[in-house]
Amino acid sequence: MSQIRTEKNLQNITTAHPDGIGGSPLRPDGILKVKGEFAYSSDMWHEDMLWGMALRSPHAHAKILSVDITEAVKHPGVQAVMTYDDIPGSKFYGLEIKDQPALATGKIRYHGEAIAIVAADHPETARRALAKIKVEYELLPTITTEEQCLDPETHGYVHEPSEYKGHASGNIVHSQKVISGLGVTDEVRALADVVIKGDYVVGMQDQAFLGPESGMAVPAEDGGIDLYIATQWLHVDREQIAPVLGLPENKVRLTLAGVGGAFGGREDLSMQIHACLLAQRTGKPVKIVYSREESFFGHVHRHPAKLTYETGATRDGKLVYCDARIVLDGGAYASASPAVVGNAASLGMGPYEIPNVNMLAVALYSNNPSCGAMRGFGAVQACFAYEAQMDKLAAALDIDPVELRQLNAVEQGSIMPTGQEIDSPAPVAELLRRVKALPLPPALDTTHLDVRDIPGALSNTSHGEGIVRGVGYAVGIKNVGFSEGFDDYSTARVRLEVIGGEPVAMVHTAMAEVGQGGVTVHGQIARTELGVERVTIHPANTEVGSAGSTSASRQTYMTGGAVKLAAEAVRNELLALGRKRYGWDYNDLSLVGGKVVSASAGALVPIADLLGDSAIDLTREHHHRPTVPFDKETGQGFGHVQYTFCAHRAVVDVDVELGLVKVVELAAAQDVGKALNPLSVVGQIQGGSTQGLGLAVMEEIVVKDGKVRNPSFTDYLIPTILDTPPQPVDVLELADEHAPYGLRGVGEAPTLSSTPAVVAAIRQATGLALNRVPVRPEHLTGTGE
Amino acid sequence: MRVTFTANGREVEADDVWEGESLLFMLRERLGLPGSKNACEQGECGSCTVYLDGAPVCSCLVAAGQVQDREVRTVEGLADPETGLDDVQQAFVDAGAVQCGFCTPGLLVQSHDLLERNPQPSDNDIREALSGNLCRCTGYEKIMDAVRLASARKCSSSEVSQ
Numbered sequence: 001m002s003q004i005r006t007e008k009n010l011q012n013i014t015t016a017h018p019d020g021i022g023g024s025p026l027r028p029d030g031i032l033k034v035k036g037e038f039a040y041s042s043d044m045w046h047e048d049m050l051w052g053m054a055l056r057s058p059h060a061h062a063k064i065l066s067v068d069i070t071e072a073v074k075h076p077g078v079q080a081v082m083t084y085d086d087i088p089g090s091k092f093y094g095l096e097i098k099d100q101p102a103l104a105t106g107k108i109r110y111h112g113e114a115i116a117i118v119a120a121d122h123p124e125t126a127r128r129a130l131a132k133i134k135v136e137y138e139l140l141p142t143i144t145t146e147e148q149c150l151d152p153e154t155h156g157y158v159h160e161p162s163e164y165k166g167h168a169s170g171n172i173v174h175s176q177k178v179i180s181g182l183g184v185t186d187e188v189r190a191l192a193d194v195v196i197k198g199d200y201v202v203g204m205q206d207q208a209f210l211g212p213e214s215g216m217a218v219p220a221e222d223g224g225i226d227l228y229i230a231t232q233w234l235h236v237d238r239e240q241i242a243p244v245l246g247l248p249e250n251k252v253r254l255t256l257a258g259v260g261g262a263f264g265g266r267e268d269l270s271m272q273i274h275a276c277l278l279a280q281r282t283g284k285p286v287k288i289v290y291s292r293e294e295s296f297f298g299h300v301h302r303h304p305a306k307l308t309y310e311t312g313a314t315r316d317g318k319l320v321y322c323d324a325r326i327v328l329d330g331g332a333y334a335s336a337s338p339a340v341v342g343n344a345a346s347l348g349m350g351p352y353e354i355p356n357v358n359m360l361a362v363a364l365y366s367n368n369p370s371c372g373a374m375r376g377f378g379a380v381q382a383c384f385a386y387e388a389q390m391d392k393l394a395a396a397l398d399i400d401p402v403e404l405r406q407l408n409a410v411e412q413g414s415i416m417p418t419g420q421e422i423d424s425p426a427p428v429a430e431l432l433r434r435v436k437a438l439p440l441p442p443a444l445d446t447t448h449l450d451v452r453d454i455p456g457a458l459s460n461t462s463h464g465e466g467i468v469r470g471v472g473y474a475v476g477i478k479n480v481g482f483s484e485g486f487d488d489y490s491t492a493r494v495r496l497e498v499i500g501g502e503p504v505a506m507v508h509t510a511m512a513e514v515g516q517g518g519v520t521v522h523g524q525i526a527r528t529e530l531g532v533e534r535v536t537i538h539p540a541n542t543e544v545g546s547a548g549s550t551s552a553s554r555q556t557y558m559t560g561g562a563v564k565l566a567a568e569a570v571r572n573e574l575l576a577l578g579r580k581r582y583g584w585d586y587n588d589l590s591l592v593g594g595k596v597v598s599a600s601a602g603a604l605v606p607i608a609d610l611l612g613d614s615a616i617d618l619t620r621e622h623h624h625r626p627t628v629p630f631d632k633e634t635g636q637g638f639g640h641v642q643y644t645f646c647a648h649r650a651v652v653d654v655d656v657e658l659g660l661v662k663v664v665e666l667a668a669a670q671d672v673g674k675a676l677n678p679l680s681v682v683g684q685i686q687g688g689s690t691q692g693l694g695l696a697v698m699e700e701i702v703v704k705d706g707k708v709r710n711p712s713f714t715d716y717l718i719p720t721i722l723d724t725p726p727q728p729v730d731v732l733e734l735a736d737e738h739a740p741y742g743l744r745g746v747g748e749a750p751t752l753s754s755t756p757a758v759v760a761a762i763r764q765a766t767g768l769a770l771n772r773v774p775v776r777p778e779h780l781t782g783t784g785e
Numbered sequence: 786m787r788v789t790f791t792a793n794g795r796e797v798e799a800d801d802v803w804e805g806e807s808l809l810f811m812l813r814e815r816l817g818l819p820g821s822k823n824a825c826e827q828g829e830c831g832s833c834t835v836y837l838d839g840a841p842v843c844s845c846l847v848a849a850g851q852v853q854d855r856e857v858r859t860v861e862g863l864a865d866p867e868t869g870l871d872d873v874q875q876a877f878v879d880a881g882a883v884q885c886g887f888c889t890p891g892l893l894v895q896s897h898d899l900l901e902r903n904p905q906p907s908d909n910d911i912r913e914a915l916s917g918n919l920c921r922c923t924g925y926e927k928i929m930d931a932v933r934l935a936s937a938r939k940c941s942s943s944e945v946s947q
Contacts, residue, residue: 030878033886034870034893036820036860043819124803210824210832210887210921260824260887261921292825452909458916515885515922679881683927687884690924713829713919721925722916 020528021741024679027520028537029513040258041230044216046285050079050119052271052278053126053288055133056297057108057115060144060706061367062137064106067116071132077125080281081133083116087277089246095236095268095372097173097334099159102244102273108137109158109332110369111707112297119278119286142367142706143171146306146327149364158332158365173330173363174338176345178635180417181356184310184323188356192312192320196392200309200385201772203700204329205302205691207374208718209514211260213270213298214289217279224251225276230259232266234510235546244273245280252276256540262514263691264373265299267551268335296711300335300372301701303328303363305344305381311389317399319408321356322349322389326382328371330363335372337363342484342630343378346418346639350386351428351477352408357417359635367706373551375691376478376751383476384773387756391472391763401760402432402473410477419636422643424744425734427671431647432475434730435669441651441726444469444664455653455660457722466657469664472650472760476752480745481554481624481641488554489623491545492522492562493538496530496570496607497615503594503607505530505567508538511547511559516747517680518555522563524676529567531591531607545621553644553745556676561740562622569618578610625738642736646670646749648689648757651725654765659777661697663723663758666690669730673744678731685750686727692754694719697762700774790852792816793862802849809833809844812859820860820890824919831918834891835859841898843917860890863897872942873897876935877928884922892918896932904943905936 019025032038069081084091084105091105092098104115116133120126141155142148148155149171158171169175182188189195215229224247231237234254242252259266271288278286290298310323326344330337345361361378374380394401409428415421444453446464454462482488493508505526513519523535540547547559575589578596588599595603596610630637651664668685675681698717702709710716735742755773763770766780778784788799788811799815809826812818812835822832826845833844836858844857863871873896876882883889892915899906899914906914911932920928 024881026878027883029886030883031870033883033889034860034874034877035864036818036890038886039819040822040887042823043813045814045817045819122803124805208921209885210822210830210919211885212823259885260822261885263921289823292827292830450909452913458913515887517884679927683881683884683923686924686926687922688924691921712827713825714827718919718921719925720916720919721912721928724925727924727926 019524021524021676023524024677025520025524027517028523029519038258040211040260041228042212042214042289044228044257044287046216046218049216049285049287050121050278050282051123051126052117052119052275052286053123053130054114054274055116055130056112057104059108059137059139060111061140061142062108063140064104064108064115065136065138068134069116072118072129075129075132077121078118078129080119080278081116081129082277082281087244090243093240093244093269093273094334095336096338100333110367117274117278119282144366144368144706146364149366158367171365173334173365174341175360175362176341176630176635177633178345178357178359178417180419184321184356184358188321189312193315194313194393194396196311196389196396198309198385198389198392199771200307200388202305202381202384203774204304204371204703205374205695205699206296206701206716207263207265207299209261209263209265212290212292212295215257215271215275216285216287217275218285219279219283222251224253225279227252227254227272227276228257229254229272230257230266232262232512232514232551233549234512234540234542236549237269237272238542240269241272241276245276254542256512259512259514262550263375264377264551267373267549268300270298292713293711296708300370302374303330303340303371303381307381307385309385309389311393313393313397317397317404317407319352319354322354323358324348326361328361328363329366329368331366331368331370333370335370337372340378343479344382345635346630347379347477347479348382348386349417350383351410351475351645353410353414354417359417368703369701369708375688376748377552379476379478380752380755383752384756387474388771391760402436405475406432418630418639420638420640424642424736424738425671426643426645427732427734428475428645431645431669431671431732432473435647435649435667436473438649438667438728438730441665444653452722455655455662456658461658461660462655467653467655468765470652470654470761470765472757472764473648474753474756474760475645475647476749478553478644478749478752479640479642480557480644481552483627483640485627485629487623488548488558489621490547490559490562491619491621492559492566493544493619494526494563494566494570495615495617496574496611498608498611501608502534503532503611504534504536505532506536506538507563508544509547509559509563510540510542510544511555512540512550514550516550516555516684517677518559520680521556521560521676525560525563526567529564529571531593531595533594544619553747556743557739557745558622558624562620564740565620565622566618569620570616573616573618574607574610578605642739642744644744644749646753648753650757650761652758652761652765654762654780656766656780659780661762661775663693663725665725666693666754667728668750669732670749671732671734671744672746673736673739674733674742675731676741676743681731681746682729684746685729688747688750689727689754690719690724692751693724693758696755696758696773696775698774786850788849788853790854791856792818793858804850806849807845808847808849808852811849812844818859818861822887822890824887831895832888832891834894834918836894841895860893863893871897872938873900873935876931876938880927880931880934882923882927882931888918888920892920892928896935900936900939904940
């Protein structure tokens, strides 16, 4: 397979500009952020605002026999106390299935479910009022294990079949099969010389964005609500909020407040409805800010998973078949579980050509915390399992693990198990080659030991004894954009006018900037397409059409694409104006450096002169190419918009006596199609890789009998700067001709393969099987479960 | 209660402060200084780091009343009104160390303190000094770059002034 670097292959489409696409101009919000002046959702303040707060269930499964708010209402400083009965509109909401009550009604299905809300003059007043609400519960046995969930006759239903929606499938939220080739039969198994079987477990990971769920709802004179909110998708929030408030959508206006990270955890609603309900009730602005503890209960997590894989290969390492079953614990409410299942099923064979496949992915309802979107979205769990299988297969066949992967890697033209052809570059083998070719870090220097270099670091746990190094590799495949027939279009409005004698482009979208740098890219696109220096980014709100979600690695592709379309439309109108006015008959016009330029005749006229006092203001929608749902029984279908690939090499030092791991280096190679902003691309890859590192060695929400045991940053650990190693990144740019500028979504792929690469390195260092993440010290020392 | 102290060189006064309030809450909600951030409010994430009498502290762990008659300097007080951004602030923007930016104020104060004490820190010195500041977006590589850059700029500008 030959691969070439083609950064320049699309330059004929657009005009280069130092601050246009392909450059790394500084973020437009950067100065505000370093000055402490950027207004995050938790920074909202209003003169007569109240503080909202929710009462949450200490139980995971219970009947609510009564709720007595009498004393809470009387508490001085309290302005409103609301329960289920006070909801003016529809009682339920949800991203895909409207199964979640805005406030609990009659039943508690997970630890932390909100029962009542208060508004008070001070957060402490609100806390004290909540403590005065008396709730009588009748505890129910929890339904938390796979066995319990799959046997509702014995253990019951999380949602009774007779409740607000049908449940023909019991506690199953969604399931998806994928069968290709001959499937996996005894005849197929007989074709394999070597068979590897493995059972894998992935723990429940938290997005752990730093900015807590927060926002402010302000009642408006027209009876509507203005909500200032940190979210990933303004319009889908509004779609869910308005019916609960009993308001038409146009009376619920959302403006994006500063977002302190998201990573999928803001796809579902958290405090939005509660703040709006309290604002509606009190007629005053209501601010809600979760504490970190409440945040752990206030958003969905990454699905914990059990994965069973059986992989067959020939003696020379060619994959023959894979049989897999992935069980995802969806928790109490559906959230994004159906789409997560679709991803796990369709991407769960990895970036490999496997002639015969039998896959089943399932998400269950349980009394565990609800799970939904987190960076990687169903592809992360599967990647841990299929990459472990590849390493075991390599060992069984005595083939180099990278070579084995390269031997079976998909490439452009390969057919996925869903029957979908990969119709753009898929440089899986090349990414592995590149990441392997990077120089290795030096060996641990034990003669001049700096404890900060070893596992245990400043805890001063070793002088270098008992420390073993390992190296591991992994590669993954992720989809970009919403799949399975969903038209997640984006809207952009671009306005060109002359301000102070200079042409200025204004870009207005509803895209949630959550830190990824979309606002930077929008400016670059506008500059590239319109040849202007100055670009204004309008605040994101619901005055413009939907931009879809800031998730699925889709925003640069989708809303970036919409900005491109709108800017092109503005340019065409401007040039039409010029043709009309000056009678140009050139076919080689572009906008460069504030001027209309003909490739043959040179600069024709300044944009400012052509435009004069008028403004061109156009809105365009960008739709990706259509996809179709996967067939329910076979999983066949053109289900994904685009595929994206990343490979990792991890180098670890393991203190085998104490079970401590230090990741020494985490190198990545990723194809990004076209790096619109190389600095941000590398930042995305390093940040995504680090979240995968966290899942490998430390991050897990511990749940026992449905109860969350570690809802704090003291007990739920995310990587610190001491836990995180240098991360060399090799960016490959092979254009996807279907995508704007040939780009490929960047954000998620690195989160897939870093976890299995780190664990592969620990396996190499220790010789242990390690079929579970996160790997804990006791797994390495044999002293725990 | 009333608390009187110096915030970013200015005498300030907060009234009706509840005894259980943190310095962080008082800064954010009573004094219009929301730059210090509220990511964990239990001293684990460092996003609320401020100088208290010249030493970096987690302002979420300091009771509001403890700062009576003392000096607090927050991220809003790092930039010089005359000369603009501090080197550390500019370096975070230039190096791509800011994504969502929620950890940034705390990291800036902590990095500023590091470079005051140790103008040419080794990579391990930087990691040790910033190990109490969580960032979820960047994977820390660009933050390392930013502190190295700020160190280089501070050192070169001090050479020039000498």
